[in-house]
Amino acid sequence: MKLIIAYIQPDKLNSVKQELYKREIYKISITNALGCGQQMGYTETYRGVDIEVNLLKKLRIEIAVNDSFVSSTTEAIINGAGTNSIGDGKIFIVPIEECIRIRNKDTGAKAIG
Amino acid sequence: MKLIIAYIQPDKLNSVKQELYKREIYKISITNALGCGQQMGYTETYRGVDIEVNLLKKLRIEIAVNDSFVSSTTEAIINGAGTNSIGDGKIFIVPIEECIRIRNKDTGAKAIG
Amino acid sequence: MKLIIAYIQPDKLNSVKQELYKREIYKISITNALGCGQQMGYTETYRGVDIEVNLLKKLRIEIAVNDSFVSSTTEAIINGAGTNSIGDGKIFIVPIEECIRIRNKDTGAKAIG
Amino acid sequence: MRYKIALLVSVLLMISCGTLFADELAETVALHQEALDMIWLLLAAALVFFMQAGFAMVEMGLTRAKNAGNIIMKNLMDFCAGALIYWALGWALMYGSSNGFFGFSQFFIKGADATLFRDWMFQVVFAATAATIVSGAMAERTKFSAYLIYSVFISGIIYPISGHWIWGGGWLAEMGFHDFAGSTVVHSVGGWAALMGALFLGPRIGKFVKVNGKTTSKAILGHNLPLASLGVFILWFGWYGFNAGSTLSGTDMTMATVAVTTTLGASAGAIAAMLISWIHFGKPDVSMSLNGALAGLVGITAPTAVVTPFGAVLIGLIAGIIVVYSVEFIDKVLHIDDPVGAISVHGVCGLWGTLAVGLFGATDDVRGLFYGGGFTQLGIQALGALSVFIWVALSAGLLFFIINKAHGLRVSEKEELVGLDLSEHGTESYSGFQIFTTM
Amino acid sequence: MRYKIALLVSVLLMISCGTLFADELAETVALHQEALDMIWLLLAAALVFFMQAGFAMVEMGLTRAKNAGNIIMKNLMDFCAGALIYWALGWALMYGSSNGFFGFSQFFIKGADATLFRDWMFQVVFAATAATIVSGAMAERTKFSAYLIYSVFISGIIYPISGHWIWGGGWLAEMGFHDFAGSTVVHSVGGWAALMGALFLGPRIGKFVKVNGKTTSKAILGHNLPLASLGVFILWFGWYGFNAGSTLSGTDMTMATVAVTTTLGASAGAIAAMLISWIHFGKPDVSMSLNGALAGLVGITAPTAVVTPFGAVLIGLIAGIIVVYSVEFIDKVLHIDDPVGAISVHGVCGLWGTLAVGLFGATDDVRGLFYGGGFTQLGIQALGALSVFIWVALSAGLLFFIINKAHGLRVSEKEELVGLDLSEHGTESYSGFQIFTTM
Amino acid sequence: MRYKIALLVSVLLMISCGTLFADELAETVALHQEALDMIWLLLAAALVFFMQAGFAMVEMGLTRAKNAGNIIMKNLMDFCAGALIYWALGWALMYGSSNGFFGFSQFFIKGADATLFRDWMFQVVFAATAATIVSGAMAERTKFSAYLIYSVFISGIIYPISGHWIWGGGWLAEMGFHDFAGSTVVHSVGGWAALMGALFLGPRIGKFVKVNGKTTSKAILGHNLPLASLGVFILWFGWYGFNAGSTLSGTDMTMATVAVTTTLGASAGAIAAMLISWIHFGKPDVSMSLNGALAGLVGITAPTAVVTPFGAVLIGLIAGIIVVYSVEFIDKVLHIDDPVGAISVHGVCGLWGTLAVGLFGATDDVRGLFYGGGFTQLGIQALGALSVFIWVALSAGLLFFIINKAHGLRVSEKEELVGLDLSEHGTESYSGFQIFTTM
Numbered sequence A, B, C: 001m002k003l004i005i006a007y008i009q010p011d012k013l014n015s016v017k018q019e020l021y022k023r024e025i026y027k028i029s030i031t032n033a034l035g036c037g038q039q040m041g042y043t044e045t046y047r048g049v050d051i052e053v054n055l056l057k058k059l060r061i062e063i064a065v066n067d068s069f070v071s072s073t074t075e076a077i078i079n080g081a082g083t084n085s086i087g088d089g090k091i092f093i094v095p096i097e098e099c100i101r102i103r104n105k106d107t108g109a110k111a112i113g
Numbered sequence D, E, F: 001m002r003y004k005i006a007l008l009v010s011v012l013l014m015i016s017c018g019t020l021f022a023d024e025l026a027e028t029v030a031l032h033q034e035a036l037d038m039i040w041l042l043l044a045a046a047l048v049f050f051m052q053a054g055f056a057m058v059e060m061g062l063t064r065a066k067n068a069g070n071i072i073m074k075n076l077m078d079f080c081a082g083a084l085i086y087w088a089l090g091w092a093l094m095y096g097s098s099n100g101f102f103g104f105s106q107f108f109i110k111g112a113d114a115t116l117f118r119d120w121m122f123q124v125v126f127a128a129t130a131a132t133i134v135s136g137a138m139a140e141r142t143k144f145s146a147y148l149i150y151s152v153f154i155s156g157i158i159y160p161i162s163g164h165w166i167w168g169g170g171w172l173a174e175m176g177f178h179d180f181a182g183s184t185v186v187h188s189v190g191g192w193a194a195l196m197g198a199l200f201l202g203p204r205i206g207k208f209v210k211v212n213g214k215t216t217s218k219a220i221l222g223h224n225l226p227l228a229s230l231g232v233f234i235l236w237f238g239w240y241g242f243n244a245g246s247t248l249s250g251t252d253m254t255m256a257t258v259a260v261t262t263t264l265g266a267s268a269g270a271i272a273a274m275l276i277s278w279i280h281f282g283k284p285d286v287s288m289s290l291n292g293a294l295a296g297l298v299g300i301t302a303p304t305a306v307v308t309p310f311g312a313v314l315i316g317l318i319a320g321i322i323v324v325y326s327v328e329f330i331d332k333v334l335h336i337d338d339p340v341g342a343i344s345v346h347g348v349c350g351l352w353g354t355l356a357v358g359l360f361g362a363t364d365d366v367r368g369l370f371y372g373g374g375f376t377q378l379g380i381q382a383l384g385a386l387s388v389f390i391w392v393a394l395s396a397g398l399l400f401f402i403i404n405k406a407h408g409l410r411v412s413e414k415e416e417l418v419g420l421d422l423s424e425h426g427t428e429s430y431s432g433f434q435i436f437t438t439m
Ligand SMILES: Nc1ncnc2c1ncn2[C@@H]1O[C@H](COP(=O)(O)OP(=O)(O)O)[C@@H](O)[C@H]1O
Pocket: A007, A033, A034, A035, A036, A037, A038, A039, A040, A056, A058, A085, A086, A087, A088, A089, A090, C027, C028, C029, C030, C062, C063, C064, C065, C101, C102, C103, C112, C113
């Protein structure tokens, strides 16, 4: 089992969700994040004074999947969030050793979906 | 050492905390999350128009523990957050390779507690 | 590749960022968190009634790095966030199995930076 | 002789002309009198109406985000339902022809002319104020439908009847009870009804925690102090209509005294509450200072027209002190959960203001203890305040008892935890904002 | 003889003295008449001005956080630009010497004396109200520069011309069309312009989703109901200036009737909308109830001075019902995206209020169908409402068409998704707050 | 003879009757005069009071969430403390019997009648306005206790003394200095005190960054533009009381001119600031446009009664331009940290408004350079503005210097980073909301 962590542009959430649904991946968790990557931050001005917004608003997605789903999940994210431009984001894959469904104490591959 | 990540219903935080305290687990970090799992989202209406709230508000808990504490921690979470109903949440266990206390640079098992 | 997760005091973000920049680590993601650790929470009063704020506001930092950068990253965080006082925070290091840049599907060590 | 007659005629003509002219002038001047009263009372009524916004903001600001929409609905609807019932019934009971205890005529303000329309307008906003005070004390746990029922009864019956005693020519008015703008008529009535409501409801989940048999009180923080402060400013602004408008006449120059004593009383109240909270809790507390301003305003409302500036400052200072200790007492000793402090601000300080008339009254008609008037006025004030307390405690108590039995007063635990916005109204007040929903 | 002469002289002296004195008095009284009108109208104008804040808060509250700053700018600037153009042009077209269809003199209110200054002041805030109504329906997707252009034309030309017909002595006024405070003149004009604007703009991204050829409507939640409710309270407060001020005279005692019917109409509207939403959607909806209060206010605006309290309650109730079904109809059937319900509240309920004059009018001059007046007044009202609808639909339609072609009316998809605050103004309205920006 | 006598008697009777009647009438008319003045001034005072809410909202909105509660306390308390000290001392220094430089009688407004109560009421809200202006410039870093001390001195001494020169019959009044509603008396005094406060405090942490010896200015964003915009609308609304009320009489018909020029000046100011920010920064800036409206209002405050509508528009436009460049200059060149732009809006534009009297004055009494009045009036205006600047710079400078030495003016770095709400008041203003606390 893997935990797939992805940072994407906020306005891409909907298309990522659609791509995931197409691949029958329905479970997903999202948090708000501020990110700083290659996209070095734009500069707004506020009353003519620069603000260096080098922390940009991003969404952080977590999807826990069985190993066999890893490639279709990353594919879905890439398809949904990719625009070929800086700031599209990153995917990190982390191993999960165990997964438990709180409701019925199912564990492992059974619990994850 | 393991990182225990759990998604729970927001109104269960208090009882989870109490269960953890009983087992002498005091360290915990919490973030706000939106989740989409088996509980397919309820539908609110707003001026009579449906809103598909398929992203539900969840709390994301992170607890880093030594291996010997894993089972009591998951037990505490399950006891505190479980209601036998859809939406109760999930627990993911991820390996931690190292842990450092910023204050005094302690590492490993000593640092985690 | 490792995922470095750190909890720090909110007002230390700037100095952490500066320490990271010095070491040429530019990529970083941040989320808001509530934490409960050794610093047992201060008590505010509100109209003379105690509030136990044992959940304190923290920042959660995530930095994905190649293995060779792990020590300089943790060093930067410790330098930037450490004040020798309780509540300074923790660093957890978690293994990353794969990293993908959404923009161009680069993977591995190439994608991370 | 012709000459004489000519003289006579011309003189008479001129005079009749003059008086004719004078008659017209007199009519115009009479119209101006009406117009001055009208303009003054309508604008004052508009100001008092605006206090509804103030109450809504204060109550929302001092409670949690998950119940904000419910508070909007309660404050909007107690005005709307209150206005309709005060039109149908309340006015008749309050200002209809009197038997000493209640009025009974002019239902649906039948046969109203401009003057009666004007007076109804000015009175309906006061009735709504009394009703809306209660909403704060019952916040975050009351069934919306139960609140609607309650609000019809307070505006339609409870408020008008005690109001009749004092402002409608009833028995307390006869005795010389003085409540210029309603410390008792409006604020205490609201405050005591709030007390009964909070009693019947019980505290919010998590408000009082029992550890080893000892109950300790926990703070549940308000989610939006800026909104609460805006509410206090709006209330203070509206209070110039509330107090100064209560001259009931646009040519009664005491309105200037009223404006000044109101300003000084409120200022002193805020300062006193700030200082007490500073001494007592170590920090100048924001929400206490806001409540202090309101306490000063409520305290000065009854005596505003009959006290000196010095008197007003003292009344305000004492109100500001009272409110802090009263909030503490109700919370920590009585363990009654009043989220915004409505009982203390309106009930207790309304009582204080009513008594203050008997202490600081400085006019020929109303002379208090400290100004050589002896105990008479004070006695009447105390009697009036007590009677109104008993009336409201009984009638509101009965009302809440019946609602509780017949309909249920309180939402379920699950609904309370989720928040009334979602459970009672199916909405979120701050959609899109991240809020830690555990709080 | 000496005696006679002495008598004569003394008498004459006294009389002349008296008249002299009376003359002075008469002058003072005349000045007071002016002063009463002046004070009344200026304060009413200030109240109506404050409605700008109400509109801004309502519109902000009912839309998303990412566009709040843009709404501020639109509401501020349609007033500012509107005031300048109404000074230069609008007043002249509306109140200049008439040819029945528009006025044409007094550009830049040339040669104004105190009376004209006063009247311009009272009228400019009405013009700005009409302009600002549109902003809500066009929220969250309109180019700011396009909105600026639009707002100059509505305040400068569209509003003044139909206004002239009714309030400026034009052809509808001649026919006996009655619109006391502007259900048609102000609200319908704003509402129909809003309709045209929303039509030309098209819906916000994600508002209507086509699944299997069937379009379903999705809710896009407002981000700040507390702000929206504050806005409604401010609007209601300002409405006392809007309606009661429309007596145009400080000594016209119908202002009391107006205040009362306005209060009852608004209350009934809110209650009706709440009940309908409760029955219909299962919960008493907050934003619908708020809209219901506004619907009641808009509905009572035309007939406020000529109906009884009963009539006012009925008009309000019906307005409250209309607004719920109208919002549903426009959203679910017509698929027009009106984020705040401006078309329903101001356009449709403005129409209802205008017709209600012909149904509920109860005075000698204006007698409606239900009060024995037959169909005459109703017919005139319908004709007037229709004429104004046609005028606004054509002129505003043309205006938006030209702006759309020549300049572009709508921001790009990217800009809309990011939010107008960032894309049009380079700012965030809630800096530091965490907001789920996907919404 | 009998006849004659009868005639005589009857004539005399009628006349005396008439005059008797006339006497009564004259008394009533005199009362109406008083009532008109009273109603006008009290309602205007209430409007000006409400500006406190406006200032609080603007200042809160343009600063960070972590200091919102502190701003509430400062704005509330400078009014409350200011009212008490203006009662005890300020009025006496400003309007007591004069020696040309300050008044000295009527401490505690001793022996006040209705007229004096009325005048004090109208004046106290102006004093509070001057005091509260400073709070914005000193936001986010000032010790609360130090601010309290400051506010007692400005309302008690600094403001009353220069006020005496101009409005209290002092030496500037004697010279013909014209400041109708207080561009200098109120706004410049506040603005220059704000300048001194900001100077002594130094900038907020992170506001100015030194890179390679070059200081660059960083923006620290306000957390709540909707609140700020509400504040501006409230201020504008209140300004109708501020300016039009300054006729000081309910029968002075120039109030209409004042209302019109105020409206046009503010509108022009907002538009100018928007356009300049658009040209200059590439986007129409929200907070600058809001400041532009305020700049227009401040600029028109002195000349409002003596200029034409054209003059008002020009004055507003120029104020709107000035404010943008002044904010830039103070920030980027002088490196003084004024979080809300109070120095520019009130100090600099107050100066501009004062001079504008000497340029655009168009009445017989006050005739400016552009209207054939030569340089005389302009010279007097300049002299007055300069004198007041010197007075405030010296007195406020000394005050802040002493507070700084004796008590400390600024919170510690840790307290500033954590935010004044927690460190000074032990509270959070937005409990439950997630806020990125690093900002
Ligand atoms: N090494 C990293 N560690 C943590 N977060 C990262 C890392 N690299 C990227 N991110 C996150 O991903 C977001 C997008 O990264 P960025 O480098 O701007 O995109 P791209 O690689 O497409 O140019 C960043 O804002 C940040 O939140």
